[in-house]
Amino acid sequence: MRGIRARLIIHFGFILLLIVLVLEGLFYWAVHTYYFGTATETLVTRATTFTTFINKYAGTYGLKEKARYILENVSNGETAKVEVLDTGGKVLLNSYGFQTAEVIDTPDLKEALTNTTGIYVGKSPQTPERVIAVSNRLTYLGETVGVLRYTISAEPLYAAVYKIAMYGAGVGAVVVLFAFGLSLVTAKRMVDPILELTRAATQMATGNFSVRAAKRYDDEVGTLAETFNYMAEEIGKNEKLKNDFISSVSHELRTPLTSIKGWGETLLSGGLNDPEETRLGLEVIAKETDRLIGLVEELLDFSKFQSGELKLSRERLDLRDVLEDVRVQFAVRSHDKGVGLQVVVPDAPLPVTGDVNRLKQVFVNLLDNAFKFTPSGGTITVTAEETGRWAVIAVTDTGEGIDPEDLPHITEKFFKGRSKQAGSGLGLSICQEIVQLHGGHFHVDSRLGSGTTVTVELPLTTK
Template sequence: MQGIKKRLVGSYLLVILLTVLIMDTFLLLGVRQYYYDNVQDILKKQAEVAGSFYGRYLSDKDLAREAGALLEIFSSTTAAQVQIINAPGVVLADSQGAPTAPNPLFADTQRALAGELGQWQGNLPVTGEPAMSVAYPLKSGAQVVGAVRFVTSLTGIHGVVKNIALILIVTGLLVLILATAVSVLLSTTITGPVEKITRVAGEMAAGRFSARAVKKYDDEVGKLADTLNYMAEEIVRYDQLKNQFIASISHELRTPLTSIKGWAVTLRSGGLKNMAELNDGLSIIERESDRLTLLVDELLDFSRLSAGKITLQQDTVYLPELLDSIVKQLNPRARRQGINLLCETPQDLPVVKADSNRLKQVFINLLDNAFKFTPSGGTVRVSARAGDEQIQIRIADTGNGIPQTELPKVKQKFYKGTASAGSGIGLSICDEIVKLHRGQLIIDSAPGQGTEVRVILPL
C-alpha cells in the first residue's frame, strides 16, 4: 500500500519537475532566439547601409571593377564575412578568400538578386559550422546589378546558449533538491498528525476510549482530531448511560417481580384470612403485571425503533376525538392524584394522516410524565391549534419543571434526570415516533414553573 507521504512527495516533485522543465525550455528558446534576432538585425542594418551606399555613390560605375574597393569599405566596419556578388551569381570579391561561385541553394543570394532582402541560416557547405547570412541587392537605378552578402558564424552564440543551458540545468537540479526537502517536510506535517490520529483510532477500536488525539494545527486534520475525540467522549457517555439504563431496568423489573412472587407465595400458602385480603393481593399482582407489560413493551418499541423496523399504519386521524378519548381514559388517575386534567381542543381541527395507535402511545406517555411530576392540586392541560401547514398539540403541567442543564438531554436514549422515575427511554421513543410522522417534539420547562411539551405534525 502506497502511503500518503509518498504520494504527496511524488505529486509535489512531479509538478515542480514539469514546471522547471517548461520554464527552462522556454527560457532557453527565448535566449537563443534573442541572440539570433540580434545577429540578424545587425546583419540586416549592415547590408542595408552597404546597399544604400552603393546606390548613392557607386551605382553608375562597373560593379566588377569596383568590387575590391567596395569589399574593403564594407568589411572595415564589420567582423562578418563580406561577399560582393554580380547579377549572374558569381562572387566577385570575398573578405575571407578567393572569389568562388556561391552555392545556388543559398536562398538569401537568390532573393537579393531578385531585388529583395534575403536571409539564410544553416550550416556552411565546406566547414559544416552553423552560420547566418543576409544579402541585399545592389541597384543601378531600377536594375539589380549584384548583391552584397554578410555572413557570420553562429558557433560563438551556440557556445553562449550551451553555457546558459548548463546554468539552467544546474539551477533546475538545485530547485528539485530544495523542492524535495520542502516536500518531505510539508508531507511530514500532514502525515505525522494523521498517523498519530490513526494510532489513537486503533486504540479506540480496541476499546480504550480514554485515548485522545492531539490537535496540532487548526485545519482539516485538526478538525478530524476534534471529531474523533468528541466521538470517543460520546461513546463513553452512551456507555455510561447504557449501564445506568440496565441498572435502572433491572431495578424496575425486580420491584414488580418481588411483589408478584411475594403475593403468589402468600396465596399459595393459604395464609389469607378473608376475601378482602385475597382481592387486594390479586389486584397488586394485576397492577404489577401491567407494569411489567408496559416495561417490556417500551423495551420492544425501543429495540424496533433502534433497528428501524417500526412502520406506521397511517390513516386519517381526527385529533379532537383521539385526544378526548385519551383524556377520558386518564381522568380516573387524575382524580386519584388530585390533579385537574383539562382538554381544550377545538372541534374544527383539520384531520392529519398518521398512525393513531402510535400517536396515542405518544400522548399517553407525555401525560404520564406530566402526572408523575405534578403535585396534588396542580393542573395538566391538553390543547391544540392548527396553522396553515401544521397542527400543534400542547401538553402543559404546573409541576416541578426540568432544570435547564438537563433540558437538552431529556430526549436522549437512556438518559434519566435527577428526578426521573422511569426507564429513561420513554421520551426517546416519543421523539422517534413523532419524527417518523415528519414532525417535531419540543420541550420547554423551567424549575418550579412546570413543563410544556409541543407535538408539531404536518397537515
C-alpha cells in the same frame, strides 16, 4: 504511490518540473532570439549599407571592377567575411583577396537575386562551422550582375547562448530541489494531521472513546478533527447511555422476575392450599407481569422512534374525551393511594388531529409519574385550555419535585436522575417524541419539594 504523502510529492514534483522546463524553454528561446536577432540585424545593416554604396558609386563598373572596388573600400575593422559572387553562386573575390572556384548555393543567394535581402543561419557548405550570412544583389546599369555576401561565424553566439542556458538550467535545478523540499514539508503538514486522526480512530475502534484529535490548522483538516472529536464525544455518551441502559433494564427486569419466580415457587411448594395466600401470590404475579409488559412496550416504542418506523394513525378527536378516559382509568388508583385527582376541561371542544392511542399513552405516562412521586394526601391536577391556536394541557402534582441538576436532562433517554422509583427512564423521552410527532411542544417545570408541572401544547384543528 500508495500513500497520500508520496502522491503529493510526486504530483507536486512533476508539476513543478514541467513548469520549470517550460520556463527554461521560453528563457532559452528569448536569449537565442535576442542574441541572433541582434547579430543578424547588425549584419544586415552593414551589408545593406555597403551594397547600396557600391551600387550607387560604382554602378557603371562591371562585376570584376566592382569586386576590386569593394575589396579596396572594405573597412579594415570589418570582422565579417565579404564575398563577391556572380549570379551562379561562384565566388569571384573575397575580403581576404582570394579568388576561388567555390560555388555557394544557400537560400540567401537565391533571395538576393530576387531583389530582397537574403539571410541564412546554418552550417557553412565548406566547413561544419555554423554561420550567419546576409546577401544583397549588385547591379550594373540597373541589371543584376552578382551578389555581395557578408558572413560571420555563429559559433561564439551559440557558445554564449549555451553558457547562459546552462546558468538558467542550474537555477532551474536549484528551484526544483527547493520546491521538492518545500513539497516534502507541505506534504508532511498536510498528512501528519490525517495520520493522527487515523491513529485516534484506531484507538477508538479498540474501545478508547476518550481519545481526541489535535486541531493544528484552521482548515478542512482542522474541521475534520473537530468533527472527529464531536463524534468521539457522542460515541462516548452513547456508550455510557448503552451501559446505563443495560444496567437499568437488567435491574428493572430482575425485580419483577424475582417476584414472579418467588411466588411461583411458593405456590408450587404447597401454597395453593391457602386461598388467601394463593390470591395474594397471583395478584403479585399479575402486577409484576404488567410491569414487564409496560417495560417491554417502552423498549419497543423506543426502538421504533430510533429507527423512524413509528407511524401515527391520525384522526380528528376531542382532547376532552382523551382526558376523561384517563381520569376514569386512574380513579381507582387515586382512591387507593389517597391522592386527589382533578381534571379541569373547558366547555368548548378541543379539536386536534392525532393518534388517540398515542396521545392517551402520553397522558397515562404523565399521570403514572405524578402518582409515583406524589405522597398520600397530595393532589394531582390536569387542566386543559385553548390558547390561540394551541390546546394547552398541564399535569401538576404536589409531589417531591425534581432536583435542579436533573431537570435539564429529564427527557433524555434512560435518564432517571436521583430517583429511586422503578422505571426504565424512557417514559418522558417517549412522551416528548410523541408530542413532537404531533407538531406540539413538551415542557417540564419543577421545584424540588414543591411539585412538578408538565405542559403539553398541541396544535388545534381548524374547521
